[in-house]
Amino acid sequence: xxxxxxxxxxxxxxxxxxxxxxxxxxxxxxxxxxxxxxxxxxxxxxxxxxxxxxxxxxxxxxxxxxxxxxxxxxxxxxxxxxxxxxxxxxxxxxxxxxxxxxxxxxxxxxxxxxxxxxxxxxxxxxxxxxxxxxxxxxxxxxxxxxxxxxxxxxxxxxxxxxxxxxxxxxxxxxxxxxxxxxxxxxxxxxxxxxxxxxxxxxxxxxxxxxxxxxxxxxxxxxxxxxxxxxxxxxxxxxxxxxxxxxxxxxxxxxxxxxxxxxxxxxxxxxxxxxxxxxxxxxxxxxxxxxxxxxxxxxxxxxxxxxxxxxxxxxxxxxxxxxxxxxxxxxxxxxxxxxxxxxxxxxxxxxxxxxxxxxxxxxxxxxxxxxxxxxxxxxxxxxxx
Numbered sequence: 476x477x478x479x480x481x482x483x484x485x486x487x488x489x490x491x492x493x494x495x496x497x498x499x500x501x502x503x504x505x506x507x508x509x510x511x512x513x514x515x516x517x518x519x520x521x522x523x524x525x526x527x528x529x530x531x532x533x534x535x536x537x538x539x540x541x542x543x544x545x546x547x548x549x550x551x552x553x554x555x556x557x558x559x560x561x562x563x564x565x566x567x568x569x570x571x572x573x574x575x576x577x578x579x580x581x582x583x584x585x586x587x588x589x590x591x592x593x594x595x596x597x598x599x600x601x602x603x604x605x606x607x608x609x610x611x612x613x614x615x616x617x618x619x620x621x622x623x624x625x626x627x628x629x630x631x632x633x634x635x636x637x638x639x640x641x642x643x644x645x646x647x648x649x650x651x652x653x654x655x656x657x658x659x660x661x662x663x664x665x666x667x668x669x670x671x672x673x674x675x676x677x678x679x680x681x682x683x684x685x686x687x688x689x690x691x692x693x694x695x696x697x698x699x700x701x702x703x704x705x706x707x708x709x710x711x712x713x714x715x716x717x718x719x720x721x722x723x724x725x726x727x728x729x730x731x732x733x734x735x736x737x738x739x740x741x742x743x744x745x746x747x748x749x750x751x752x753x754x755x756x757x758x759x760x761x762x763x764x765x766x767x768x769x770x771x772x773x774x775x776x777x778x779x780x781x782x783x784x785x786x787x788x789x790x791x792x793x794x795x796x797x798x799x800x801x802x803x804x805x806x807x808x809x810x811x812x813x814x815x816x817x818x819x820x821x822x823x824x825x826x827x828x829x830x831x832x833x834x835x836x837x838x839x840x841x842x843x844x845x846x847x848x849x850x851x852x853x854x855x856x857x858x859x
Contacts, residue, residue, distance in 0.1 A: 477524075478859065480525070484537045485546075491857060493606050493613070493857050496517040496518050496520060496591070497517075497592075497601075498601070498651065499680070499817060499849050500515045501516060501772075502752050502771065502806075503750070504749060504783075504810075504811075505641075506661070507640075507659075507661040508642075508703070509703050509714050510661055510717075511661060511749070512750050512753040514669070514756060515643060515644075515656065516851040516852075517647060517648065517653075518682075518852055519850060520592070520597070522591055523589070525859075526584070526610040528583055529582030529583055533549070534549045534551060534585075535582075537586045537587070538587040538588070539586070539589075540587070540588070554574075555571070556635045557637070565603045566603060567635070568631030568635030573617070579615065583614070585610070589602065589603070594813070595814050596808055596814025597684075597809065598648060600632060601647070604645060604648075605625070605645055606648075609649070612624060613857060621854070622649075622664050625648075629641070642661050646659055649854055649855050651851070652668045653852055654672060654851050655671055669761060670760070677823075679822055680849045681820060681825060681846055681849070683815060683845075683846050687812075688814075695785070696812075699785065702738060703742050703743070703746060705739050706735065706742055718746075720751040741782040742783060752775050756768050769819045770803075770804055773794070773805060775806045776790075785811025785812055787811070792835055793816040796831050797820070797828050800832075802820040803820060805817065817849070818832075
């Protein structure tokens with residue numbers, strides 16, 4: 476179907492088709508740009524790209540999700556940060572980052588089709604970047620390993636698009652394995668694939684897309700990152716990852732004594748405690764005790780809501796309602812300011828939880844959320 480759309484758009488047959496998934500972050504929020512730990516897994520929802528090379532220095536982009544139906548044509552020689560806006564900035568940024576890194580990449584015609592919800596905190600932008608980079612690496616025989624590929628995609632988002640995100644989303648899309656969660660150390664990029672089979676334990680993880688849109692490139696996300704950097708500088712460490720959990724109270728007292736504001740102290744507390752939660756969740760999953768993960772998810776949400784202050788009324792309602800309906804745990808996932816929440820529940824209670832959340836949104840007069848079961852899918856790959 477995607478190949479047919481490419482043919483209708485560009486008038487000839489593409490050279491191949493690739494897919495890259497969105498992701499759910501099980502635990503470890505805003506820790507990636509603090510050199511910390513994260514634990515995402517890939518969704519079965521993917522962005523697919525059908526691609527053919529060009530030799531005339533043009534990049535032509537088309538998406539079935541673009542309501543205008545327009546083909547955007549860009550000259551590779553003109554690609555520079557700030558010159559491309561909208562969704563096309565993400566794939567254009569990948570071309571720019573590849574060429575800036577010294578890779579010999581020419582033009583391309585690319586058609587995209589995606590089942591990853593946009594603006595839902597499920598990394599639709601990373602899926603778009605990674606599928607583009609993988610396709611170009613294959614077609615232009617660059618031989619990029621997945622780690623460096625993810626780094627190039629991060630540079631595209633940071634420096635070309637202007638969104639100050641960490642490395643987690645791109646690494647998850649590029650490197651996750653089916654049936655596993657990815658424990659990632661974002662400082663040295665070491666990875667551990669941890670089996671994550673909730674169905675075998677009689678459990679489900681629900682994703683609740685509140686349909687409240689967010690944008691990483693807005694000021695609030697950057698403010699949090701700068702606050703974390705200020706906290707690390709005041710404590711004399713390279714990153715907040717370097718503050719051990721058992722030294723947190725002493726670190727917070729040092730910040731207060733040094734005149735660091737309460738807002739920065741809150742950010743520091745979230746990052747240090749969130750890194751510990753990632754470590755605890757990994758240990759529980761490896762020990763075969765996924766039910767015990769639930770309270771840590773809820774604890775993480777409280778930290779994101781109260782200390783990092785990136786939740787919103789819709790996300791809080793999902794979490795509170797799910798817990799009241801019998802869920803084992805729940806939290807917002809993704810950058811925040813909207814997007815999605817995850818809910819860990821027994822199989823037998825998922826219908827009750829879903830109905831309660833939907834009813835709560837109806838009572839508020841809000842648009843009904845989209846709820847689906849998340850199962851760990853495969854990372855980026857060639858599919859045709």
